[in-house]
Amino acid sequence: MADHEARAQVDAPADGIPTIRWEEPPEGPVLVLLDQTRLPAEEAEYVCTDPPSLVEAIRTLVVRGAPVLGIAGAYGVALAAARGFDVDEAAEALAAARPTAVNLARGVRRAQGAYHRALAGAASVAASTGPDAEDSAGTADQVALAAAVAALAAARALHREDAQASDRMAAHGLALLGELLPGGGHRLLTHCNTGALVSGGRGTAFALARAAHDRGQLRRLWVDETRPLLQGARLTAWEAARAGMAYTLLTDNAAGSLFSAGEVDAVLVGADRIAADGSVANKVGTYPLAVLARYHHVPFLVVAPVTTIDPDTPDGASIEVEQRAAHEVTEVTSPSAGGAGGPGGGMSVAPLGTQAYNPAFDVTPPELVTAIVTEEGVVSPVTAEALSELCGRS
Numbered sequence: 001m002a003d004h005e006a007r008a009q010v011d012a013p014a015d016g017i018p019t020i021r022w023e024e025p026p027e028g029p030v031l032v033l034l035d036q037t038r039l040p041a042e043e044a045e046y047v048c049t050d051p052p053s054l055v056e057a058i059r060t061l062v063v064r065g066a067p068v069l070g071i072a073g074a075y076g077v078a079l080a081a082a083r084g085f086d087v088d089e090a091a092e093a094l095a096a097a098r099p100t101a102v103n104l105a106r107g108v109r110r111a112q113g114a115y116h117r118a119l120a121g122a123a124s125v126a127a128s129t130g131p132d133a134e135d136s137a138g139t140a141d142q143v144a145l146a147a148a149v150a151a152l153a154a155a156r157a158l159h160r161e162d163a164q165a166s167d168r169m170a171a172h173g174l175a176l177l178g179e180l181l182p183g184g185g186h187r188l189l190t191h192c193n194t195g196a197l198v199s200g201g202r203g204t205a206f207a208l209a210r211a212a213h214d215r216g217q218l219r220r221l222w223v224d225e226t227r228p229l230l231q232g233a234r235l236t237a238w239e240a241a242r243a244g245m246a247y248t249l250l251t252d253n254a255a256g257s258l259f260s261a262g263e264v265d266a267v268l269v270g271a272d273r274i275a276a277d278g279s280v281a282n283k284v285g286t287y288p289l290a291v292l293a294r295y296h297h298v299p300f301l302v303v304a305p306v307t308t309i310d311p312d313t314p315d316g317a318s319i320e321v322e323q324r325a326a327h328e329v330t331e332v333t334s335p336s337a338g339g340a341g342g343p344g345g346g347m348s349v350a351p352l353g354t355q356a357y358n359p360a361f362d363v364t365p366p367e368l369v370t371a372i373v374t375e376e377g378v379v380s381p382v383t384a385e386a387l388s389e390l391c392g393r394s
């Protein structure tokens with residue numbers, strides 16, 4: 001694909017949601033993010049002019065969700081290179097900004113690898129021109145430019161591949177839903193946010209629900225609010241409303257009564273890291289849904305790109321689960337409700353000094369997962385052997 005075609009593809013955001021884009025104004029390149037902390041109240045841009053501002057955006061969930069964290073990490077390396085930062089130092093800070101989503105470190109390493117390969121290649125070409133080179137400073141600039149261009153190309157390639165993976169996951173997932181729920185008219189329950197806000201394309205689990213909607217097969221999307229940061233209420237509901245889907249929001253602890261009323265046909269979730277044994281780390285609250293689904297004989301589907309499968313993490317116990325600040329639990333805050341006063345700027349709902357348990361993710365064991373749907377195909381039942389075979393295909 002020609003470079004201009006690749007650029008056009010990643011510059012046209014899925015469903016008009018401008019999650020992430022690279023821009024090159026005269027003042028220098030920037031990474032522009034849709035500030036997800038401001039949704040649904042306003043569609044505000046967050047402009048990263050340097051790696052530290054992107055690290056901050058990742059930590060504070062301005063940009064979030066596994067696949068787009070990988071894309072952001074890769075662009076972050078390109079930004080570091082283009083702005084003259086120490087690329088390896090920036091890469092370490094970016095990769096460590098959030099520990100659980102494996103895509104982040106993977107995206108960073110991919111662009112960093114491209115940068116170093118180009119650096120070595122350009123340096124050897126420059127050296128071969130010999131000591132007669134007239135302007136060694138100019139040569140160094142050319143080498144650095146070539147490396148920065150390579151890092152950006154790697155980021156754009158990842159961005160494009162992720163958009164394509166979304167469509168392929170949705171296609172595989174639709175076929176699977178057709179087999180599992182032959183009647184159509186699906187009532188699907190989802191957790192957290194897994195749509196165009198987390199991806200170069202239409203996302204993972206939400207993209208599948210969206211594809212079912214587009215074919216008239218979705219009767220209702222049940223949206224878990226996803227405490228404490230309300231990714232379901234703020235982001236998935238926003239995406240579902242934009243797409244004209246029939247959706248209903250519920251508190252996370254209402255899911256049990258919904259299952260017991262027989263109102264859920266399948267659960268669709270994304271993943272932040274899938275260990276080699278098929279254990280799935282995803283937004284906290286996913287594991288209880290898997291337990292409920294098993295008890296009620298409801299399919300529990302994980303939709304994730306192959307880049308989320310981590311062969312280097314052997315099992316669920318080896319997955320590092322990010323622990324977040326207590327104030328996210330002890331305070332409530334919303335971009336539309338405002339609220340101020342507490343240490344996190346929200347409205348306190350617990351006595352001052354209350355300790356909080358706030359893991360950002362939980363881990364669902366493979367035996368509770370009906371299937372993992374990837375762009376390369378479906379793994380069901382979920383076993384280490386089947387996952388390894390799938391990864392070998394990509």
Ligand SMILES: CSC[C@@H](O)[C@@H](O)C(=O)COP(=O)(O)O
Pocket residue numbers: 061064065066067101191192193194198203204205231269270271272282283284360
């Ligand atoms: C395709 S998105 C999969 C996961 O990244 C998503 O479900 C999730 O848990 C996101 O968590 P977040 O803390 O909002 O980054």
